[in-house]
Amino acid sequence: MSEGNSDIMFAEERQAAIAKLVQERGKVLVPDLVSFFKMSPATIRGDLRDLETRGLIKRTHGGAIPSDAARVGFEPENKDKTVKDRSLKEAIAKKAAELVEDGDIIILDAGLTTKAMCDHLQDKNNLTVIVNDLEIASLLERVDNVSVVVIGGMLRRQFHCTVGPFAVKLLSELNVDKVFLGTNAFSVRKGCTTPDMNQAEVKRTMIRIATQSVLLCDSAKIGKNSFVQFAEPGEIDLVITDSRISEQHLREMTEAGMEVMVEQVY
Known part of the structure; x- marks a missing residue:
């Protein structure tokens, strides 16, 4: 993961970028997101909580994976x-x-x-x-x-x-x-x-x-x-x-x- 420029990012922009990374990579870890966005672990965990509440990701121990609706094998009836x-x-x-x-x-x-x-x-x-x-x-x-x-x-x-x-x-x-x-x-x-x-x-x-x-x-x-x-x-x-x-x-x-x-x- 290369470093990001989140100092000038709004929270909404950062969360959208996190959701995109989760979808593209299949799994992301909190330390990687901290390094990438140059934010505190508490801030990143707060972002993950917000994203999970909106159904965009699913939190796991130490990181996040796509929500069921975002997984490649998911298909609604x-x-x-x-x-x-x-x-x-x-x-x-x-x-x-x-x-x-x-x-x-x-x-x-x-x-x-x-x-x-x-x-x-x-x-x-x-x-x-x-x-x-x-x-x-x-x-x-x-x-x-x-x-x-x-x-x-x-x-x-x-x-x-x-x-x-x-x-x-x-x-x-x-x-x-x-x-x-x-x-x-x-x-x-x-x-x-x-x-x-x-x-x-x-x-x-x-x-x-x-x-x-x-x-x-x-x-x-x-x-x-x-x-x-x-x-x-x-x-x-x-x-x-x-x-x-x-x-x-x-x-x-x-x-x-x-x-x-x-x-x-x-």
């Missing part, structure tokens, strides 16, 4: 997923639906943003939609002029979707025009990542059989990493995100040669 960013997901979903053409054969990956696309497919004609998400299948069942193909497999409890070798085998026999993918996290360095290995294999197969791969990723997920990679950045043809994406992340993605569509939100 569908019923626990927040709705605070619903406007972002709705905007991304609406823009994604505009890419769907009459007569297309598409895949909608499991997830809240792809689920939100269902409301915007009402006016499409002769559309075939392949899904492994039971909730999405139920919504599309009500839409005229849409044929729904449900991929079987092992039901992933609490997430209402199918995964496993049977799902992968069925998908492998198909060819589709477009796949609209969700992700738990995305970074230029690690690509698209998810906590579940079975889910990752299904997503890889979806990408492999599609002519065009479109990633639906709200800005809160960008710059983060989860457990298992399912796509390199170069395997994604288009990313649709929202206008809350940071300038740094947008620059990193475009410099990496990615096509990024930014939907305005307020």
Whole structure:
């Protein structure tokens, strides 16, 4: 750890920097933070208490680790997923639906943003939609002029979707025009990542059989990493995100040669 310049830092700035270090390193120790920020152990421990209260880290003996919500293997169940960013997901979903053409054969990956696309497919004609998400299948069942193909497999409890070798085998026999993918996290360095290995294999197969791969990723997920990679950045043809994406992340993605569509939100 190199030395910091916390003499001119406000407490909020220091705590934000500590939270970032914990996330990046996986574990930090109080003596290292004392040296880095040039603050007393009592001040650093106070910072850790505040960060833990806000759910950003978890204190351990002598230091801190990421909170459950920040760990790469953590994934909230569908019923626990927040709705605070619903406007972002709705905007991304609406823009994604505009890419769907009459007569297309598409895949909608499991997830809240792809689920939100269902409301915007009402006016499409002769559309075939392949899904492994039971909730999405139920919504599309009500839409005229849409044929729904449900991929079987092992039901992933609490997430209402199918995964496993049977799902992968069925998908492998198909060819589709477009796949609209969700992700738990995305970074230029690690690509698209998810906590579940079975889910990752299904997503890889979806990408492999599609002519065009479109990633639906709200800005809160960008710059983060989860457990298992399912796509390199170069395997994604288009990313649709929202206008809350940071300038740094947008620059990193475009410099990496990615096509990024930014939907305005307020």
